[in-house]
Amino acid sequence: MVRSDARENRARILAAARQAFAEDDDTSMNRIAQLAGVGPGTLYRNYPSREVLILEIYQEEIERLIGTVDELLATATPVEALRRWTLDLVDGMRTKHSLGAALSPDAHQSMAEKSYGPVIAAITRLLDAGKAAGVIRADAEPVDFLQLTGALWRAAPDRSEPMLALILDGLGKNGDVSVSR
Amino acid sequence: MVRSDARENRARILAAARQAFAEDDDTSMNRIAQLAGVGPGTLYRNYPSREVLILEIYQEEIERLIGTVDELLATATPVEALRRWTLDLVDGMRTKHSLGAALSPDAHQSMAEKSYGPVIAAITRLLDAGKAAGVIRADAEPVDFLQLTGALWRAAPDRSEPMLALILDGLGKNGDVSVSR
DNA sequence: ACCTGAACACCGTTCAAGT
DNA sequence: ACCTGAACACCGTTCAAGT
Numbered sequence: 001m002v003r004s005d006a007r008e009n010r011a012r013i014l015a016a017a018r019q020a021f022a023e024d025d026d027t028s029m030n031r032i033a034q035l036a037g038v039g040p041g042t043l044y045r046n047y048p049s050r051e052v053l054i055l056e057i058y059q060e061e062i063e064r065l066i067g068t069v070d071e072l073l074a075t076a077t078p079v080e081a082l083r084r085w086t087l088d089l090v091d092g093m094r095t096k097h098s099l100g101a102a103l104s105p106d107a108h109q110s111m112a113e114k115s116y117g118p119v120i121a122a123i124t125r126l127l128d129a130g131k132a133a134g135v136i137r138a139d140a141e142p143v144d145f146l147q148l149t150g151a152l153w154r155a156a157p158d159r160s161e162p163m164l165a166l167i168l169d170g171l172g173k174n175g176d177v178s179v180s181r
Numbered sequence: 182m183v184r185s186d187a188r189e190n191r192a193r194i195l196a197a198a199r200q201a202f203a204e205d206d207d208t209s210m211n212r213i214a215q216l217a218g219v220g221p222g223t224l225y226r227n228y229p230s231r232e233v234l235i236l237e238i239y240q241e242e243i244e245r246l247i248g249t250v251d252e253l254l255a256t257a258t259p260v261e262a263l264r265r266w267t268l269d270l271v272d273g274m275r276t277k278h279s280l281g282a283a284l285s286p287d288a289h290q291s292m293a294e295k296s297y298g299p300v301i302a303a304i305t306r307l308l309d310a311g312k313a314a315g316v317i318r319a320d321a322e323p324v325d326f327l328q329l330t331g332a333l334w335r336a337a338p339d340r341s342e343p344m345l346a347l348i349l350d351g352l353g354k355n356g357d358v359s360v361s362r
Numbered sequence: 363a364c365c366t367g368a369a370c371a372c373c374g375t376t377c378a379a380g381t
Numbered sequence: 382a383c384c385t386g387a388a389c390a391c392c393g394t395t396c397a398a399g400t
Contacts, residue, residue: 006383029374039385044375144336144344151332155325163325170351187364210393220366225394 010046012036018057025097029053051102055115058099061092062115066122078130079168085126086149089119090160093153100153103146120146127171136171145171191227193217199238206278210234232283236296239280242273243296247303259311260349266307267330270300271341274334281334284327301327308352317352326352 016036020027029050033043047053065088072081093100103119123142130136148167152160197217201208210231214224228234246269253262274281284300304323311317329348333341 001382003383009384028372030372040375041377041386042384045383048375050374139343140347141340141343144340144347147336147340148329148332148344148348150335151329154331155328159322159325159328162320162322163329166321166325166348166351167329168351169353170347170349172350182363184364190365209391211391221394222367222396223365226364229394231393 009036009038009042013038013043013046013053014057017053021054021057021096021098054098054102058092058096058102059115061096061099062119065089065092066118069122069125073126073129077135078126078133079135079172082126082130082136083164083168085122086152086164087160090149090152090164093149094157100150103150130171135173137173140171190217190219190223194219194224194227194234195238198234202235202238202277202279235279235283239277239283240296242277242280243300246270246273247299250303250306254307254310258316259307259314260316260353263307263311263317263352264345264349266303267333267345268342271330271333271345274330275338281331284331311352316354318354321352 013032013036017027017032020032020035029043030040032053033040036043043053047056065085068088069081069085072085075081076084093103103116120142123145127136127140127142127145131138131140145167152163155163194213194217198208198213201213201216210224211221213234214221217224224234228237246266249269250262250266253266256262257265274284284297301323304326308317308321308323308326312319312321326348333344336344
């Protein structure tokens with residue numbers, strides 16, 4: 001059973017971290033503990049590492065993003081749905097910078113399944129819709145697509161749309177491009 | 182005029198840094214100074230920041246890469262030249278990890294002109310060759326391409342070839358794809 | 363003119379001691 | 382059962398003191 005002060009501390013840490021990360025993406029763990037009014041030990045008791053804390057904070061955002069897939073697929077063509085969803089994702093990565101880092105696994109460090117898995121699943125659904133409709137090449141890989149998305153986020157804001165258009169053209173079936181423009 | 186010990190120190194720092202980075206990409210500055218047998222102050226006197234040191238080290242590699250453009254363009258089609266050159270670049274980024282970070286500018290931090298400029302120039306030449314031959318879309322931007330290259334480097338090694346194929350297809354002129362496969 | 367190395371203000375993380 | 386906060390082993394960088 002959870003002590004009430006423990007429950008309160010957890011909430012205060014989340015609130016402090018959310019606000020701190022909104023202002024500065026690489027606020028230190030000690031500073032977050034300080035802002036939350038707890039010792040660093042308490043912070044680490046709740047969130048054993050920096051990455052875990054960040055993923056917890058952006059969990060809602062990720063769930064929101066995943067929740068939009070159905071409606072997009074119902075109201076737009078597969079490629080257009082993919083285009084809109086990706087721009088939404090990149091926008092989220094841009095304003096919540098650490099989210100981008102969390103979703104862009106470097107070559108060898110494995111990613112937390114809790115958010116990476118569902119995001120890959122969402123992308124899979126979007127790509128599959130396009131494959132079923134015959135407008136996206138059958139060998140398109142969701143992980144490759146997410147990886148390329150990381151490049152969009154790192155680029156200057158005004159470059160992400162043209163870069164995405166280029167990627168979408170590359171995803172189109174040969175002789176069957178020009179779907180997305 | 183340069184004192185002889187100063188010249189020696191500079192050489193020893195470079196040698197130590199080169200070896201240290203080859204083993205561990207994020208060796209600390211203090212450790213490099215220690216390996217070179219100099220005080221940290223001397224290290225910083227020669228290379229005022231971490232980034233400057235890294236760029237100095239990989240300058241040769243960058244020059245080598247740039248030097249291959251002419252021959253590639255002379256012996257292969259523009260798209261194939263671009264493909265080979267990019268795989269070479271990504272391979273360099275992978276084995277010299279910090280080089281990749283140095284060439285993948287995050288959204289707002291400007292990059293050292295000394296290496297970023299020439300690399301962009303090399304990509305421009307490769308893209309222009311394809312544009313002149315009518316096999317690469319006229320609006321392809323070198324900076325976008327370099328940015329996407331960063332995603333290849335961050336991906337698992339066996340994914341970079343298929344991802345590059347996808348990008349190259351996206352770069353192809355509409356109705357004129359399948360050039361690179 | 364150049365070097366040394368102690369020092370500064372941090373960092374992420376741990377853990378003995380408390381309540 | 383949970384919290385505190387001093388402490389650890391670092392980090393990049395600076396600068397007074399030396400030669």
